[in-house]
Amino acid sequence: MxxxxxxxxxxxxxxxxxxxxxxxxxxxxxxxxxxxxxxxxxxxxxxxxxxxxxxxxxxxxxxxxxxxxxxxxxxxxxxxxxASPAIDHSVRLMQALQTKGIPVFSLTNFGIETYELAAGHYPFMRAFDRDFISGHLKMIKPDPAIFAHVEDTSGIDPAALLFTDDSAANIAAAAKRGWQTHLFDGPEGWADRLVKEELLTKEEAH
Known part of the structure; x- marks a missing residue:
């Protein structure tokens, strides 16, 4: 899918x-x-x-x-x-997806105050189509409940969600719920995955 x-x-x-x-x-x-x-x-x-x-x-x-x-x-x-610096290539991938009209969500273990502090330095953190921030939700990855909350709130079939995270435990928890997943080990590999899924062209991703 x-x-x-x-x-x-x-x-x-x-x-x-x-x-x-x-x-x-x-x-x-x-x-x-x-x-x-x-x-x-x-x-x-x-x-x-x-x-x-x-x-x-x-x-x-x-x-x-x-x-x-x-x-x-x-x-x-x-x-x-x-919490620095930004991973610029990843930020460009986020922006390229949104330019093409593909919704981009955050799903992050982040405190309420610390998120505001970081977002003051990184404007892209205020640009997600939906935010799922653990501090506000009072639950953290890899708790299955936080993934269920994303599904319920977005109304999107788990199989139609593509999730990247650097934590193998978080990736495993999402995959168990039927999400498509990518274990992040650098922006180049993530860019290649987005091309493979036909969400971005090679030119848009690199």
Whole structure:
């Protein structure tokens, strides 16, 4: 079935997201490793993605770990550095699809405040035909419920949704529901997939 809508993850598909190089630069790799072993900052981020307030949660986490307070607060101060730069080729693919009248949705694990922060830097994040943002929905990938919500809200047959994500777990969850999927490992491969599905020509995709 030819896809009727294309669904993009955002982090590491449309923008880079990785806190580790930022912390390595700020406090050094060795101290960063000790910090991340002592404090589960990725779980803190997961809670943000589930809708908890970003700034308040970072402060609460810092207060709960006074020995690491300054380092934890770097997560808020330097967050945009962790979410950069944009993956320009992926952004062009999104825009090329929309130019041809193909609906493009976001389906992303992203906090409410952090999404607004990122969208202020990346205008394309306000250009999706539909937004499915975990912080607002209070559920995150790969929970099947978030995929069901996309289906129910869009009214599109799961088999007519083409989804790209850099997470194998998220791709597996979508495929289990009958979605067409592409495990993102770079924009060139994604461009080739869009050409294969006859959504874009080679000239439009590259």
């Amino acid at each position: 030819k896809p009727q809508a294309v669904v993009f993850d955002i982090g590491n598909v449309l923008i880079h997201w990785d806190p580790l190089p930022v912390y390595d630069r700020l406090i050094g790799p060795a101290r960063r490793q000790v910090l991340f072993d002592a404090v589960d900052l990725f779980d803190m981020n997961r809670r943000v993605d589930l809708g908890e307030p970003f700034a308040a949660l970072v402060r609460a986490t810092a207060d709960a770990h006074p020995d690491w307070r300054d380092e934890i607060m770097l997560w808020q101060k330097h967050w945009m550095e962790m």
